[in-house]
Structures are given as structure tokens and as C-alpha cells.
Amino acid sequence: MADDPYTTLGVARDADADAIRKAYRTLARKHHPDLNPGDKAAEERFKAVSAANDLLSDKDKRARYDRGEIDETGQERHQPRGPGPGEQGRQRRYRDYAESDAGRRYGAAGAGAGAAGWGEEDLGDIFGEFFRHGGGAASGPARGRDETYALDVAFVDTIAGATRRLTLPDGRTLDVRIPPGIEDGTTLRLRGRGGAGREGGPDGDALIEIRVLPHALFRRVGRDVHLDLPVTLKEAVLGSKVPVPTPSGTVSLSVPPDSDTGRQLRLRGKGVAAHGGHPAGDLYVTLRLHVGAVDDSLRDFLRGWTPPAGVDPRADLEGAA
Amino acid sequence: MITIETLCVEVRGLARDDVERWIERSWVRPHGGSGRYEFGDIDVARVRLILELREELRVNEEALPVVLSLLDQLYEERRRLRRVRDLLDQAGPEQRAALLRLIEDARE
Numbered sequence: 001m002a003d004d005p006y007t008t009l010g011v012a013r014d015a016d017a018d019a020i021r022k023a024y025r026t027l028a029r030k031h032h033p034d035l036n037p038g039d040k041a042a043e044e045r046f047k048a049v050s051a052a053n054d055l056l057s058d059k060d061k062r063a064r065y066d067r068g069e070i071d072e073t074g075q076e077r078h079q080p081r082g083p084g085p086g087e088q089g090r091q092r093r094y095r096d097y098a099e100s101d102a103g104r105r106y107g108a109a110g111a112g113a114g115a116a117g118w119g120e121e122d123l124g125d126i127f128g129e130f131f132r133h134g135g136g137a138a139s140g141p142a143r144g145r146d147e148t149y150a151l152d153v154a155f156v157d158t159i160a161g162a163t164r165r166l167t168l169p170d171g172r173t174l175d176v177r178i179p180p181g182i183e184d185g186t187t188l189r190l191r192g193r194g195g196a197g198r199e200g201g202p203d204g205d206a207l208i209e210i211r212v213l214p215h216a217l218f219r220r221v222g223r224d225v226h227l228d229l230p231v232t233l234k235e236a237v238l239g240s241k242v243p244v245p246t247p248s249g250t251v252s253l254s255v256p257p258d259s260d261t262g263r264q265l266r267l268r269g270k271g272v273a274a275h276g277g278h279p280a281g282d283l284y285v286t287l288r289l290h291v292g293a294v295d296d297s298l299r300d301f302l303r304g305w306t307p308p309a310g311v312d313p314r315a316d317l318e319g320a321a
Numbered sequence: 322m323i324t325i326e327t328l329c330v331e332v333r334g335l336a337r338d339d340v341e342r343w344i345e346r347s348w349v350r351p352h353g354g355s356g357r358y359e360f361g362d363i364d365v366a367r368v369r370l371i372l373e374l375r376e377e378l379r380v381n382e383e384a385l386p387v388v389l390s391l392l393d394q395l396y397e398e399r400r401r402l403r404r405v406r407d408l409l410d411q412a413g414p415e416q417r418a419a420l421l422r423l424i425e426d427a428r429e
Contacts, residue, residue, distance in 0.1 A: 025377070025378060025379055028377055028378055029378045032373070032374075032378065034370050034392070035392070037395065037396065037399055038399070092362070092366060093366060093369075093370070094363070094366040094367050094369070094370040095396075096366070097362055097363035097366050097367075098363065098366075098367075098392075098396040098399075098400075099396060099399050099400055099403055100400075101400075102361070102362070102363045103363065103396050103397075103400055104400065105350050105363065106350065106363075106367065106393050106396070107393065107397050
């Protein structure tokens, strides 16, 4: 730690402030202790780099160091050494907490979600397996371990159902049948597709955790699918046939005359496919009035037009405000 | 446990807006809901880390979720590893020796 700060940062003695900042950042990124949790020496290197930067990025301190008035820790020469700038106030770092149980709040699976991959039980399973193999009799039949995988499924695949191929880390592939209507977070169990059994023992299972990717247009509510459909003023007032995307392709929908924004139309059977005794769900289309580009003829018409008396779209807001 | 006000005083250079945005993005997950957040030691350390990544290491907020996600995965693996280590510590010498034999076997 008592190295020359120029050497520590790897810069020339006449380096300008920019070069020093750049060198510091490069080294700090590399040695930041929280980015190198297993590496005890990283903290020392990071402190040295920070201390060197503290000294060289401060014009006065740097000048005093260059004149030999202070040493590389920022202390007056010939004075008993106290704690240097890199040593004082040992603050506990993120890594000091993150590896303890407290760190589970910041699990990789995100807030609130159960961790994908293996949980405590799986760990117990695996070690159970280890020790069953290892506990004295290192041979004998044993069931293969269960393996857990995560599979991202496109929204439309959860509507019609699908078969998806999962490539495992060891190169094997698994064909996973996605039943229609599967919910996000469901775990599918493929019997006998996990770890190989030992000496005639049965193979373990593959546990597939399904993550349903959200769709830009469609939302699922139970077995029904919802969609917001923009319509023009003309289509809403006069009625029209408009193309509507559904999970199974585009269909033509009749918008009745005198429709208003928020009106819900139902396309029967266009929701989750019939499956396992459940009838097919429906697609609910909610009209959203889209005014869009306006030309002079519409403007002129509206200026000369008096809405029917007694129509107040904000009538419901009165008492509520 | 400290409040968001105390946190912003304790961590130099920290703006309340930043913390609230980080909470919204789930980068920081204090106890309690909006308006009555309580930050534990790990949350404070994490706030310091995010601030340090952004200010000192110039990781911008667009890249931060990538960095945090990788870090979270790294620490999750390390927690699991620690748990494995603890379990091994609890196991008897015979079982450890058996495990060692298994590892030796696997290397061949």
C-alpha cells in the first residue's frame, strides 16, 4: 500500500487530471471489492487505487507530494503514521452482507419472486443423494436427482398450447409440451427426464419452471384474453368491419354503429383453446376511440355542429371530486 | 433500520429522487411501503454500491440493471455455495471423505 501513487495508477508523473481519472476508473472497475467477492486481495488493491486517486486528483496534495512534503498516504513526512486515507473508517461493504442470509432479499430472480433454479429443498435433495452414495456404501442403486430448468414461453403459446424444445446445459434436448392456459410460474414435471439413476435406480425428474413472457397487445384473465382496439371516429359512429389481431391470427370484427370508447365486444372461442374439459375462452375487444389526424372539413363540421342537449361525458365526475 | 431521510443524510451525495427511482425499479428493496421505508444494513450498503458504481465507476443507469443482475446472480451462487459448505461442515468425517472420493472419481 505504501507504493508510489503514480506507479499504483500506472500513470506518468506529468499525467494530466483526465489521464489520472481514466486510469483510476479502469483500475477501480477491475478491483472493486463488491465485484470481486471471493477475492480478499481485491479490497487491498481497491484501497490502494482509491488512496492514490485521492492524492493525485487533489491539486494541492499532488503538488505537496511531488515536492516531497507528504508521503503516499497523505501524511506529513517524518510524522508518526496514523491511518491513511484508504484505511480509515472501515465501512462494511455490500459483499459483507450479500453472502449472508440477508442477501436473499436481492436474489437473482427479482423482487418477491421465488428463486428460479434450485431451492433449499433441492439442495437437501442433492446432498441427500451425495451422502446416500457416500455414506459408507459407495455403490448400490439410487434414484437420479431432479433437475430444475426455467423455460420462457411466448404468450401465444399459452393460448393455443405448443411444444417447445429445451436444450439442456449438457447438450441433451427436452421436448416440453405447453398445455393451453398454463399460468406464469407453473412448474411442469417430466418424469424420468432428470439426472440418470445409479446402478439401475430410476432416473430423476426434470422440473420445468414456466415463465410466460408478456405480450404487447394481449392480456390474459383466466381463460379469456383482452385486447384494446383503436378505432377511428368514423368507424365508431358509422360502424365498420375492422381487422382484429387474435392469438390465432387476424379476423374481421363488426364494430356496430354508435359505438363509444370503452365498449367491449366479444369474439367467442378466441381465448385460451379448449383443453382438459375446459371450454375455449373468449377474446374481449375493448374499443378505444382514436381521433388521429384532423382535417379542415372535420373542423368545419364540428364548428357548425351542436351536440344533442343533455350530453355531458363528465357528469359522473361531479359528485366524486 | 433507518428511514429514507436518515439514509440521504448518512450517504453523502445521495439524492432522495435517486433512491425512490431505484426502489421503483427494484434495485433497492427496503422493508415497508412507500412513505415508510425502512433500510437495513444491507440496503444501505447496496445504495452505497449503486451510487459508487454510478459516480465512481461511471456505470450509467442504463447499464446498471445488467451489472446488478449479474452481481445478484453471483451472490446467489455464493450464498448457495456457502450453504453447501455449511452442510459439509455438519457432515461427519466419513461423509466428507466419501464426497472427496466422489470428486476424485469425477476428475478421472
